[in-house]
Amino acid sequence: MTALIGLLLLGLLLSTAVPRLLARARWVEREPVLALLVWQCLVVAVLLCCALGLLLAASAAMPELRALVFTGAPHGVEAAYGLQDSEGWGRLSAAVLAAGALQTVLALTREVRAAKATRARRHAQLESRAPELPESIEAARGRRERLVVLESVRPEAWSLPGPDSRLVVTTGAMRQLTDRELAAVLSHERGHVRARHHWLQQFARALASGFPGVGVFREFRDQVEELVELAADDRAARRHGRHTTALALAELNLDRGVFGSCPPGLAQSPKRVDRLLAGRPRLTVPHRLRLTVVALCAPAAAVLLAVAPGLGSLL
Structure with a gap:
């Protein structure tokens, strides 16, 4: 039973x-995509320990299951x-452990069903307010997201993820933002959709x-919730510049504090604007590789610990 106790x-x-070390790490804001990978590896390692x-x-x-396993x-x-x-x-x-596994499955099922219902409701509301263009015209745009x-006089922009994704922008935003700022906002929202951030958020919730x-x-x-916003900010900044993205973020959120796609209070606008304007350089490639290897070692350690007694008996 040493393997079970070790796991x-x-x-x-x-x-x-x-998690305490990660929460205090200073490199996280400079590399939000890498930080997301590290957090996913950590959670996967914890779940692997429980599953194994x-x-x-x-x-x-x-004994019947033991005979089948071996x-x-x-x-x-x-x-x-x-x-x-x-x-x-x-x-x-x-x-x-079985009770924990059942709880995980039930929670994930509830979250997925709730997210699907919310997206369906928002799609229906959107269709009633803005009828869609014919598919032939949409196809000519060459975009995966409509x-x-x-x-609306209120400047807003958000995304509706899913198989039939949408990028939504109000006329208020189009009037308030310059062409480059509007492009940066749409790039931010497109980054959420294409990176499938909603899947990761559903799993975490x-x-x-x-x-x-x-x-x-x-x-x-x-x-x-915070890192996906920073990752989308970086995507927009790479394509349209940090200052343009920061100005667009500030213009859209004078009375909100967050982008339209984010629940209020999750990602504060001043902090994100300051980060974009500061323009701190990314970590070096060797540093990023070391962090990636360390992150991947967590789930690998769980697997090795589970098979260690068997491997030891063969040596």
Whole structure:
């Protein structure tokens, strides 16, 4: 049972100490895309620890499953895990981990259904306010996302992700922004759609709502909400300039504090404008590679820890 205990301890370490280090890291704002990768690797590693721990615990509790798991394994591999003498401990661990897995599935299902219902409602509202152009005209635009213009004095821009994505901009925004600023705003929203940020946000929200007492999932949700905005800002800045993007952000959010696609309070406009105007350089390529390798080591460590007893018996 050393593998199971090791997986549980590794999951505990990754879900407590590492998120605190990431939250204090100064490089995160300079590399939001890399930071998103690091957070995803961390969460995947925690979930792998739980999933592999559930498999080992269930194998200890149920001899039939244990025989199935180790079917075809070389002699001595099954004995190396010591599951035969841990049936009671295995049942308790399997019950706890199985409850967590069920909670994860239910939370993710609720989040996906709620997001689909919200998108359907917003699409319906959008169609009633702005009828779509014929498909032949839309196809000539050469864009994967349809652009919709709404009549409104309030300057706003947002995106509706999904299979039939939309980029929405109001006439107020078109009157208030210059052509370059408007292009930067649309590039920001297009970045959300093309990077599938809504999938990552749904996953993060589902984990946070399913396990409100687990700090790593709560921190993951909060960081994702902020980092996707920084990543979209960088996309717009690369194409249209930092100053143009910062001016567009400020113009759109004089009375809101965030871009139109973001819930109020999640990503503060002054902080994002200051970041764009500061123009801090990116990390060097070797530094980014080192951080990527370290991030990928987290899920790899969970897998290696699970198979270590079996590999040790073969040596």
